[in-house]
Amino acid sequence: MMHKDFFRFQEALEKRRYEGTLRTLKHPPSGTDFYSNDYLGMAQDKHLREILLRNISENPELLKGSSGSRLISGNSELAGEVEACIALRHGYEAALLFPSGYNANLALFSTLPTRHDMIIVDENIHRSVHDACRLSHARKLKFRHNDVNDLERILRKQNRRCYIAAESLYSMDGDLAPLPELAGLAEKYHAELIVDEAHAFGVFGYGLVSRHRLQHKVLATVVTYGKALGMHGAAILTNELISSYLVNFASPFIYTTAAHDFLWMSIREGYRYLETNARLQVQLRENISVFRAQHLPGPSSEKSPVQAVLIPDRRKLNMVKNNLEEHGFLTYAVFSPAVKEGTERLRICLHSFNTQKEILELTALIKEYID
Secondary structure, eight states: OOOGGGHHHHHHHHHHHHHTOOOOOOOOOSSEESSSSOTTSGGGOHHHHHHHHHHHHHOGGGGSOOOSBTTTTOOOHHHHHHHHHHHHHHTOSEEEEESOHHHHHHHHHHHSOOTTOEEEEETTOOHHHHHHHHHSSSEEEEEOTTOHHHHHHHHHTOOSOEEEEEESBOTTTOOBOOHHHHHHHHHHTTOEEEEEOTTTTBTTBTOHHHHTTOGGGOSEEEEESSSTTOSOOEEEEEOHHHHHHHHHHOHHHHTSBOOOHHHHHHHHHHHHHHHHOTHHHHHHHHHHHHHHTTOOOOSOOTTOSEEEEEOOOHHHHHHHHHHHHHTTEEOEEEOTTTSOTTOOEEEEEOOTTOOHHHHHHHHHHHHHHHO
16 A cells, blocks of 8 residues: 555656656657757667677677776776777866766766855756755855856855856757856856766767867866767766866765776777768758758757757647657657746757758648747
8 A cells, every 4th residue: 555645746747647748668659850869870870880799799808797886896998998088089188987977967066066165057057967966065056048147246256166067058958058258257266167068079079168179177078978979978078186086086986887898899989980970960060050941939059959949838839749740750848847837848859860851841840830
């Protein structure tokens, strides 16, 4: 018999079911992909898959389980080599590998700030950063999304060390952070800037921190490999001091079983494939241009593979999403509390493998509801 206190769980689920926002695990439906983070198609690239299979065939030991955390039995020579290669490519002193970007953010924000510090986050920062701040003893404040004036207003009032958290490309609005301005404010107020590049890495080469050459002004950058690279895992890019400190004090690193070498090898080969197949980024940019030329209303950058179409009416949003699926187009409807109430949207992800015909058909169907 269910304990009476658990009825609130049932009530919460029933409320979401009534509102049409209940999350369930489903097998991916068939259709044209306009909802995954596989921006460059590398998760399904047959040539890259052949490279990975060849590596396994030549060295089956890659599939051996790690058997423990990296501080006990789970470290390997390959992991260190891949970290060195990643750091060199991104222009940082060190890179530290993690099984996911969520883990990497937990490690950074739960470990570096102390109770004497302040974490100032963009209000649209990823949930993993908010969860990490709960594990930290530091105070947390939010600044208005991409508003450098609001950030400076907050910084001006602080008399403690501050950590600023931002994404370079935001996954819900599809807009870009003003990274040079954020870095300038961090330098002016002796704060530390940390940038999550989960959705920018691969789409913009090594990411926007690298593109703006801000490595010396950004304390740590998080890059993830489950999106444009089509793999899994993440890396924190930073200096040797911070990397060593995380190895010694970051619980998400210390107490997590290491991935096996197959993952580290896949990341290495993913970088190589990315560097030798620039056509993927070119095709993605062309597809983004085709979509933007249809002039759908939304907050997204003209350079972003994530394009948000605001439809604040929940009923209409479900209708649009379901109608698209009936026509074979897979998109994602985002409701509150994932976004602010009144800013619900259809989240569309563009890829290098989408065709112009598919994009035009998709946008024509959306326009039937919003024109």
